[in-house]
Amino acid sequence: xxxxxxxxxxxxxxxxxxxxxxxxxTTQSPVASDExxxxxxxxxxxxxxxxxxxxxxxxxxxxxxxAAGTREVMFNVFEGLVKPNSDGDYVCAVASDYEKxxxxxxYTFTLRDGVVFHNGQSCTxxxxxxxxxxxxxxxxxxxxxxxxSAITDxxxxxxxxxxxxxxPNPDFISYVSSVYIIPKGYTQQATAPVxxxxxxxxxxxVQENFILERNEDYYGEGAKLDKVTYKIYEDNNALFTALxxxxxxxxxxxxxxxxxxxxxxxxxxxxxxxxxxxLYLNNAVAPFDNELVRKxxxxxxxxxxxxxxxxxxxxxxxxxxxxxAFGKYFDPALAEAYPYDVEKAKELxxxxxxxxxxxxxxxxxxxxxxxxxxxxVLVEQLKAVGIDAQIQQVEWNTWLTEVYGNxxxxxxxxxxxxxxxxxxxxxxxxxxxxxxxxxxxNNPLYDETFAKxxxxxxxxxxxxxYKQCLEILSDTAANVxxxxxxxFVAINPRLQGFEFYPLYVIDMSCLYFAD
Amino acid sequence: MKxxxxxxxxxxxxxxxxxxCIIIMGWFWTPYDPTAMDAAAKFSPPSLQHLLGxxxxxxxxxxxxxxxxxxxxxxxxxxxxxxxxxxxxxxxLCGYYGGLPDLILTRVCDSITAFPAFLLALVIVSVxxxxxxxIILALGILFIPSFARIVRSEFARxxxxxxxxxxxxxxxxxxxxxxxxxxxxTLPVLLSTVTIGFNNAVLSEASMSxxxxxxxxxxxxxxxxxxxxxxxxYSAPWYALGTGGAIVLLILGFSLLGEGLQQKR
Numbered sequence: 001x002x003x004x005x006x007x008x009x010x011x012x013x014x015x016x017x018x019x020x021x022x023x024x025x026t027t028q029s030p031v032a033s034d035e036x037x038x039x040x041x042x043x044x045x046x047x048x049x050x051x052x053x054x055x056x057x058x059x060x061x062x063x064x065x066x067a068a069g070t071r072e073v074m075f076n077v078f079e080g081l082v083k084p085n086s087d088g089d090y091v092c093a094v095a096s097d098y099e100k101x102x103x104x105x106x107y108t109f110t111l112r113d114g115v116v117f118h119n120g121q122s123c124t125x126x127x128x129x130x131x132x133x134x135x136x137x138x139x140x141x142x143x144x145x146x147x148x149s150a151i152t153d154x155x156x157x158x159x160x161x162x163x164x165x166x167x168p169n170p171d172f173i174s175y176v177s178s179v180y181i182i183p184k185g186y187t188q189q190a191t192a193p194v195x196x197x198x199x200x201x202x203x204x205x206v207q208e209n210f211i212l213e214r215n216e217d218y219y220g221e222g223a224k225l226d227k228v229t230y231k232i233y234e235d236n237n238a239l240f241t242a243l244x245x246x247x248x249x250x251x252x253x254x255x256x257x258x259x260x261x262x263x264x265x266x267x268x269x270x271x272x273x274x275x276x277x278x279l280y281l282n283n284a285v286a287p288f289d290n291e292l293v294r295k296x297x298x299x300x301x302x303x304x305x306x307x308x309x310x311x312x313x314x315x316x317x318x319x320x321x322x323x324x325a326f327g328k329y330f331d332p333a334l335a336e337a338y339p340y341d342v343e344k345a346k347e348l349x350x351x352x353x354x355x356x357x358x359x360x361x362x363x364x365x366x367x368x369x370x371x372x373x374x375x376x377v378l379v380e381q382l383k384a385v386g387i388d389a390q391i392q393q394v395e396w397n398t399w400l401t402e403v404y405g406n407x408x409x410x411x412x413x414x415x416x417x418x419x420x421x422x423x424x425x426x427x428x429x430x431x432x433x434x435x436x437x438x439x440x441x442n443n444p445l446y447d448e449t450f451a452k453x454x455x456x457x458x459x460x461x462x463x464x465x466y467k468q469c470l471e472i473l474s475d476t477a478a479n480v481x482x483x484x485x486x487x488f489v490a491i492n493p494r495l496q497g498f499e500f501y502p503l504y505v506i507d508m509s510c511l512y513f514a515d
Numbered sequence: 516m517k518x519x520x521x522x523x524x525x526x527x528x529x530x531x532x533x534x535x536c537i538i539i540m541g542w543f544w545t546p547y548d549p550t551a552m553d554a555a556a557k558f559s560p561p562s563l564q565h566l567l568g569x570x571x572x573x574x575x576x577x578x579x580x581x582x583x584x585x586x587x588x589x590x591x592x593x594x595x596x597x598x599x600x601x602x603x604x605x606x607x608l609c610g611y612y613g614g615l616p617d618l619i620l621t622r623v624c625d626s627i628t629a630f631p632a633f634l635l636a637l638v639i640v641s642v643x644x645x646x647x648x649x650i651i652l653a654l655g656i657l658f659i660p661s662f663a664r665i666v667r668s669e670f671a672r673x674x675x676x677x678x679x680x681x682x683x684x685x686x687x688x689x690x691x692x693x694x695x696x697x698x699x700x701t702l703p704v705l706l707s708t709v710t711i712g713f714n715n716a717v718l719s720e721a722s723m724s725x726x727x728x729x730x731x732x733x734x735x736x737x738x739x740x741x742x743x744x745x746x747x748x749y750s751a752p753w754y755a756l757g758t759g760g761a762i763v764l765l766i767l768g769f770s771l772l773g774e775g776l777q778q779k780r
Contacts, residue, residue: 236746237742237745237746240745240746241745257571257746257747258746260750261746261747261748261749261750263749305554308554309552309554309557309572309573310572312557366727372732373571373572375732376572376732376733377552377572379550379732379733380550380551380552380733383550390731391731391732391733392644392645392731393645393727393728393731393732
């Protein structure tokens with residue numbers, strides 16, 4: 001009799017166990033379970049395995065890729081004439097030298113000798129011109145494309161490339177770094193990318209992995225690792241479980257809770273993610289088309305308490321579309337523009353005609369735990385002013401098409417990064433007719449100020465205008481700006497040389513094993 | 516045999532009574548607001564203030580478990596109700612009248628069962644979008660065949676029995692025979708199916724929330740809590756244990772009840 005009860009009990013316990021198990025089943029690493037010690041990390045040979053939270057499914061073509069996660073990886077494959085370094089400066093890459101004329105209208109680049117593409121072809125001035133032309137002609141409008149439209153002439157003489165501009169642009173060199181040099185006439189970039197970077201593309205298995213190999217023909221110092229395998233874990237728990245089992249050598253973008261739970265002897269490095277995390281509001285749908293409502297939301301959100309709940313206080317408060325890595329533009333005062341004030345928020349809602357609150361849906365990409373956590377806290381904080389927010393978690397792909405592409409959302413929590421090291425990388429998207437203006441922000445004053453900034457040749461004046469843009473965003477409460485997340489990187493203790501960049505990239509070429 | 520069944524019934528009944536009482540209590544009162552956060556109390560281990568400790572947002576796990584169990588319970592009840600009612604209607608018509616409609620409906624039911632139930636539910640939810648109503652609908656539809664099949668076989672069996680034949684001779688109508696004479700006789704079988712179905716519904720809901728397509732945060736659900744607790748398995752084991760324990764308890768009660776009913780027969 002007791003046996004039977006026991007049997008039933010065990011059966012249910014097993015069923016519950018299975019529930020637990022089904023998450024882990026997907027995280028099985030190729031490592032035997034009895035050797036999850038340090039030795040089990042994939043550091044046989046000179047190769048590492050990196051865990052990433054999203055597939056590279058937008059496009060591998062340097063001119064078509066949009067996701068920050070994709071650029072983070074492809075940074076290792078592609079290079080421009082110049083490339084950014086970890087200090088935020090630009091160093092020569094495919095060009096060995098460059099010069100800027102005094103009037104800022106002509107740039108002369110000297111092509112480096114012995115630059116070879118991953119497919120064996122050597123890089124010529126013709127490829128460079130082709131790369132600029134292809135980039136300028138892409139259908140994806142970006143700050144880069146806009147900047148390139150100012151080019152009046154691009155010509156080559158031997159290995160010297162001259163670019164003439166119709167108007168000076170102090171940021172021009174940062175755009176040059178985003179024009180990845182690709183071989184002329186090569187059409188398979190989207191599936192088998194070929195660049196000049198320190199790593200070359202080997203293979204991609206959809207939703208499984210992405211493999212890079214050392215570029216033996218690299219002109220410079222090049223990569224120290226032979227091979228980097230990116231393993232894709234679209235489920236955050238699965239990613240963490242794999243990391244904690246010791247199967248991965250490097251995982252970036254961890255939360256503080258995850259770091260506290262790491263038990264496998266990783267080194268943990270802290271930086272910032274260089275993302276503008278915000279509750280992005282679709283300015284075209286009611287009630288967010290009403291500035292008062294957006295302001296009320298800003299007052300209703302207590303960022304300090306949010307930071308202490310989600311990240312034990314780590315993270316930097318932002319008040320506009322700019323993060324502190326851009327010291328030139330970042331203004332910490334904007335973060336205090338809307339101090340936490342429930343009464344004020346209620347007043348504003350009353351003024352806007354939403355005295356009894358309203359309800360809306362926050363669409364969150366489920367693979368980014370920090371964004372989900374932020375959304376969970378936001379929902380709780382908004383309750384205090386009578387706003388009933390619902391969370392809808394969607395897959396990354398759905399988010400990209402529905403929220404980012406079709407703008408079919410009310411609010412979302414996500415982070416925007418800068419693809420180039422200049423302010424317009426973060427600010428161009430809020431111009432009313434920009435096709436990346438996901439929130440349908442429409443403010444003639446902003447458009448005008450931004451256009452002026454773009455046209456300005458004087459660096460000090462331009463900085464001032466960009467700062468004005470940031471103030472306009474803050475004044476009109478375009479979004480509920482939250483934070484630049486603390487970025488924790490768990491890394492195999494034997495791996496050295498990791499560098500944080502002011503961009504959302506991870507440079508694999510500086511990593512090496514210390515023996 | 517009878518005595519053993521009684522023990523099952525008693526223990527099962529007692530567990531069910533306790534869980535249902537706690538759940539009902541949870542609708543009116545929980546020690547803390549299930550979504551209220553407290554940065555100062557993050558990851559508190561179980562104590563008198565927090566019976567099952569707190570989670571990564573400092574939310575009281577006991578309150579969340581009670582709240583989540585309540586949600587799971589209601590969903591499971593609705594799912595079983597949909598499955599049972601639709602199953603009885605389809606099953607009784609098919610079983611009693613037979614013929615071509617019977618053949619077609621049985622095959623449709625078979626083909627639904629041919630797919631893993633969970634997969635179909637996933638498809639329905641990902642098309643219709645997550646949300647309590649959609650989960651209920653998805654799972655409810657999937658639970659119809661199991662009920663329909665059992666009711667049908669009972670009806671087909673009873674149809675040939677003498678008391679039905681005499682009822683027919685006395686001029687009783689089809690519906691009177693089906694629902695007045697046959698249905699009460701299928702009750703024992705139906706009841707144990709209901710308890711098993713209930714358990715499956717609780718587990719299915721938990722699994723769906725575990726995968727993130729069920730109840731959306733911040734609202735508590737046993738499955739999503741179990742999923743969240745995974746990340747803190749080592750630093751806050753009480754999170755997973757409390758949540759897992761609640762699922763076990765909820766299911767155990769109804770399993771024992773069902774087992775007892777089945778043996779009593």
